[in-house]
Amino acid sequence: MRVDLFDFELPSERIALRPARPRDAARMLLVPPTGPFGDHGVRDLPRLLNPGDVLVFNDTRVIPAQLEGYRGEARIGATLHKRIDLRRWQAFVRNGKRVHPGDRIEFAAGVEARAEERLGDGSWVLFFPGDEPVEVLLERAGTVPLPPYIAGRRAIDEADRSDYQTMFAAKDGAVAAPTASLHFTPELLEAVAAAGIVYETLTLHVGAGTFLPVKAEDTTNHTMHAEWGTIDAGTADRLNAARAAGRRVVAVGTTSLRLLESAAGEDKVIRPFEGDTSIFITPGYRFRAIDGLMTNFHLPKSTLFMLVSALMGLERMQASYAHAIAAEYRFYSYGDSSLLLP
Template identity: 75%
Template sequence: MRVDLFDFDLPPENIALRPASPRDSARLLLVPGEGDFADLSVRDLPSLLRAGDVLVFNDTRVIPAQLEGMRGQARIGATLHKRLGLRQWQAFLRNAKRVRDGERIDFGAGVTAIAGPRDDDGGVTLSFEGEEPVEVLLERAGRMPLPPYIASKRATDERDRTDYQTMFAREDGAVAAPTAALHFTPELMAALAERGITTETLTLHVGAGTFLPVKADDTDDHRMHAEWGRIEAATADRLNAARAAGGRLIAVGTTSLRLLESAAGEDGMIRAFADETRIFITPGYRFRAVDGLMTNFHLPKSTLFMLVSALMGTERMRAAYDHAIGSGYRFYSYGDSSLLLP
């Protein structure tokens, strides 16, 4: 399938640089399988769902995974994106040509790492020196890894340490937030519970590969980056039971959806899962586990716009995005939301 089928023009002014405040005041575009779109607010979500429906959240926690350092006189930027071992992380490097296998990078604040060879994903293995846990080193020397389309327009600041973290975050390991869940507040959760809508959590550690553009001309030639995820057996059992009772499973974010689909068999049953996934969902994919998706608005020609096009149909999503752009919706990680119900 041609990648340019998923291209569209987005005015720069539609890109959100800060989240809505309070979080649940963001706009929400309801996209049903057919009929008119509806311009609503995230606070309207309880009225759009039914008792017995289940919202599935990703409880990964974003770590301050961006580092700035020096290799000799060369300035090096590093974005960690996958843990390889106790003191080893796979990283994308800026100015990588200035770093050779075995050379030391000094990230300041007493944080140093030895660079390893290039890998098949275009990254470099960094082996951190010393005895302190890497998470402690990152808290001291790292910055929150804002997406390039935000970081290129303003500096990361202290506010991003809370803004770019969901209320569900508890499992360290992500280098990008599961941004659909940024819209939730305790007040919204209480309103959902009052209506009989339940929630479950899973863990998918989102990697920096989520920001990488699809460089191939055809989707068949694109290689997804691996991300590690886990669904507990008890969680899978509750999700299957809810669906058997007539409830809908609504993934909050593409990360939750991708993990649910990775864990589902041909029979649609979700099973316990603890592994890496490279699932790449494009139009023609048969969904097994989810009945709907709450998600932000995604980049042109991105794997995530391909995913929502697979769920709703490419023409339907192009029409929804045209409506969103024309109506002034805010796009990307800090932007507004949509509820897709095929």
């Protein structure tokens, strides 16, 4: 499909630069398959779902993967986006033309890395010498890599360290938050449980590639970034049992959805999964593992807007986004939510 079909105009004032406080005070747009849209709040979620429904959260934790430093006199920025092994990470490098294989890059707090190899997509393999885990080095020298549409308009501050982390964050490795889960609080989770709704967790370490623009003119020519994820056997079994009993599986966030769909076969059975996924979901895709999606509002011409259009239909999503813009919903990572129930 033509990428420009997924374009829309978004006024800059609709882009949220801070999250709602408290988190579950955000708004939520209900998008059914037909009929009017429903203007709700995230706190209405327990009554918008059915008893027995299963919410699936991503328990990845965002690491401070943004580094600033120097190669000689040249200022270098690096955003780690995918772990290779214990001491090597793949990174997008700002001012990368000043870097050559073997160069040493000196970051803050005595942290350094060696540039080993430039990859085909323009990113670099960085090797961090020493005995301390790379995560410890990042806590000392790094900052949270906020999305460019936020970082380009205000400075990252201490509040972002907690604001850009979900209550489910447990496993280090993401460089972008699974933002649909940012709306959840212990109080909301208690209300969900009281309504007979259960939840499961999986892990997908969200990469900075999620913010990369689609440069191709047609979706068939776009190469999707890879991210590492895992679903254990127990979680897969419980999700399969829920669907077999007629209960809905609702992914909280596109990251959860993408991993569930990667783990499901043509028979719609979810299997244990561990490894990389580069699944690219566009209209025409037949969903195998989920029955609904809670997600924030996405960028024009992004792979995520393509994904929600695959779930609900392009015209339906265009109409829902037009409604959201007119009703002054807040967009993107720190913005409001939507509940898509096909």
